[in-house]
Amino acid sequence: MKTCPEQSPDDTKLEQDLQQSAMLKLARHFHSLATGASQVPLQSLHSHLRSTITDPRVFDYHDRLIEGAGPLFSHFLASVPYILEELSRVGVALTRLAQTRAKEGAQTFSLFEVDAFDGTNGRALAGHSKGLIRSFTSSPNRANRAAFERYADPLLSQFYPQSLLKVCPALLQSPEYRGFSQGFEFIYEMAAFQFYTRDRERQIAHIKQFLKPTGLAFFLEKLNHPDPQEYLRRELIKDEVFKTRYFSEEEIRWKRQQMLEQMQNGQVTLEELVSALSTHFKYVHLLWSSSNFCELVASNDLDQIERFLSLLGPVVQPVDFCFESARLGRLATDNRDAGESGNA
Structure with missing residues (x-):
């Protein structure tokens, strides 16, 4: 398997982050989840909000x-x-954006899914776009590879069974992944950074090197909150109103006690995330919020981000789960932009 040599102090620091990360400390638990040996949802995952779509x-x-x-x-x-509903909304908008750009002369597009399990979302995007968008998924949990290979079209989607921190330019120049050697139009971080460290600036810089100048980068993260009680309140609505559909109270309690402590060690606040994103991107928008989770999109190309937003359908979600509704919209903007920083 192609790997990347250490090339700089930053690479060395990233390797240290990996070795000390919750991603490795929880590896046995993730393996159990990825093989279906534990915490399998009790019922079908089909959206109960289909009537609103x-x-x-x-x-x-x-x-x-x-x-x-x-x-x-x-x-x-x-x-x-x-x-589930949010990934569907964004995936359809990305397909529409790619179709629009294809009419203008672009040929194919690519997505880098950052530590995104078995690549389900990337494979869905590749299929939904009829191959217009191809996907590359990293995952340090090798048990995910079985599910990927069971469902993937190898002409449209590829899987790298290593951490995002192991992805480097040399890897994408190798024969196996050369189709992505020019970089990606889209990058989606699938709640991955929190399993490493709080150093969002370094993590963002690492994946940004693979993004094309006009590309869009998405960040789905579970965030800390300055008020611990507010964090807990948001956790409780997630656990008691939503997760009880799929897990027993015992399973929910176990995960809260055994796993979330490790995860929370790597979480940052929304303000910290936006600050880190703003050092790398001119434009940052908050797209979606649910309990302690938020999804943001960032880019250095104003036209591209505005085109994407114009193609994005409505959020499909009960309002009681969106705790950051007042902040949805633009959170950061280039100083040269005519508008002021703040909410759109």
């Missing part, structure tokens, strides 16, 4: 996610309130 393309994307999900991704969908 009017776009048939969102239905198609939703169904692709469900049908192609391996055990760990199914667990993820059952653990993050309404991320």
